[in-house]
Amino acid sequence: MEELQSVLENEGLTVTFDPMKGRCLIANKDFSPGEVILREEPYVCAPKSFASEAVPVCQGCFKTSNLKKCSACQLVWYCGRSCQLSDWKMHRLECRAISRLDMNWRNVVAPDICLMVKLYLRRKLQSDKIIPTTATDNYKLVESLVAHMSSISEQEKFLYARKAEIVKLILQWPDINDKQTVENFSKLSRNTHTITGSQMEPLGIGLYLVISLINHSCSPNTVLVFEGKEAVIRAVQQIQKGDEVFVSYIDTGAATMSRQDDLLKQYFFTCTCSRCLSHDPVHDDIDGSFKCMNDKCSGVYESNFGRWFMMDYINLGDMQKALEYCRLTMPTYQRVYAGFHPLLGLRYYTSAKLEWVNGNKVIAVDHLDKAVDILKVTHGTETPFMKDLLGKLEKARGGAPFEF
Numbered sequence: 001m002e003e004l005q006s007v008l009e010n011e012g013l014t015v016t017f018d019p020m021k022g023r024c025l026i027a028n029k030d031f032s033p034g035e036v037i038l039r040e041e042p043y044v045c046a047p048k049s050f051a052s053e054a055v056p057v058c059q060g061c062f063k064t065s066n067l068k069k070c071s072a073c074q075l076v077w078y079c080g081r082s083c084q085l086s087d088w089k090m091h092r093l094e095c096r097a098i099s100r101l102d103m104n105w106r107n108v109v110a111p112d113i114c115l116m117v118k119l120y121l122r123r124k125l126q127s128d129k130i131i132p133t134t135a136t137d138n139y140k141l142v143e144s145l146v147a148h149m150s151s152i153s154e155q156e157k158f159l160y161a162r163k164a165e166i167v168k169l170i171l172q173w174p175d176i177n178d179k180q181t182v183e184n185f186s187k188l189s190r191n192t193h194t195i196t197g198s199q200m201e202p203l204g205i206g207l208y209l210v211i212s213l214i215n216h217s218c219s220p221n222t223v224l225v226f227e228g229k230e231a232v233i234r235a236v237q238q239i240q241k242g243d244e245v246f247v248s249y250i251d252t253g254a255a256t257m258s259r260q261d262d263l264l265k266q267y268f269f270t271c272t273c274s275r276c277l278s279h280d281p282v283h284d285d286i287d288g289s290f291k292c293m294n295d296k297c298s299g300v301y302e303s304n305f306g307r308w309f310m311m312d313y314i315n316l317g318d319m320q321k322a323l324e325y326c327r328l329t330m331p332t333y334q335r336v337y338a339g340f341h342p343l344l345g346l347r348y349y350t351s352a353k354l355e356w357v358n359g360n361k362v363i364a365v366d367h368l369d370k371a372v373d374i375l376k377v378t379h380g381t382e383t384p385f386m387k388d389l390l391g392k393l394e395k396a397r398g399g400a401p402f403e404f
């Protein structure tokens, strides 16, 4: 812990302890919106799913195009030799373990099981000194993660016990302690993050040992985005020296009761952030605010249950109808994702594209401008996605012909 403290202090951060929240990450200096607070590679990570219909992801860099399968296990993908080589020490063991499974079984290994297998493989590789350990990259930090064993239900323990059997079957290490694996599954559930692409599409899951120190707020002062599988925490509000660093574990657009419910069920705490305490009804309820404005209609414009009419119409190629739905949902996005929120920035970007293809060039440029203003803070300016976006804005402003 002392070693970790001294590494973090160099980054302008410190770890403290709060009786209610446990460990907390505190800023030791001021951070402005858009400034990177932390960058971290995962201790272990796994693509979203190995199922054959899932979009394949490079296990080295999380790219999704021009991939080739590992010819031995037929399950893991790489974009090229350099990613394959960088993952080789881990994949050599993983490949051998997975290849023992029948092909039908291999395709259904869930990401959290895959993560657990890798957790044990990495522990072994580090204890055998095949992979080096550092203050921020060692199994001792996994041991200190919260598991909430006394709070989880018998049903959840039973589920983890079944998963522990599968881990044992894959690794075939007789000395694996089932009780510890059950506890580790609970740790994964409280501490892993969904790895997303530049447009916030889920690509996989990862365990980030320093980022796991960050507590939750429904009105967070930072945002978590990913560059490949590297996690980046950026300030989205002015953070003063001494302030706690917060990130959101859940969709901040959800209603207070639904947010509190989700946090209690998965993370075992009642949130006391300013939004939860004020229970601000104006800010509340993304679902309710997507209801059709016609009192006699029970329809919604967009719902959390996969009915995104705007996306449906984009996929059907009906851009006029897609724009109609985009315009209907925009006020809700502006309200529930106010400030520097990636989802608002991305919605402005989609709106700009739809306005552009429908011939409304002035609104399109204005919305592209708004998208860039937000995404520059949440995503920085150096990723290929942001460079492309900035290039488009420059061309659109100059009236040059370009494709969205």
Ligand SMILES: C[S@@+](CC[C@H](N)C(=O)[O-])C[C@H]1O[C@@H](n2cnc3c(N)ncnc32)[C@H](O)[C@@H]1O
Residues within 6 Å of the ligand: 020, 021, 022, 023, 024, 144, 145, 146, 190, 191, 212, 213, 214, 215, 216, 217, 266, 267, 268, 269, 270, 271, 272
């Ligand atoms: C990812 S960990 C965060 C770091 C944690 N405090 C620790 O000591 O390792 C998530 C856990 O931290 C605690 N936590 C996070 N945010 C909190 C908050 N706003 N209020 C109370 N507890 C919180 C909960 O116990 C939660 O399950």
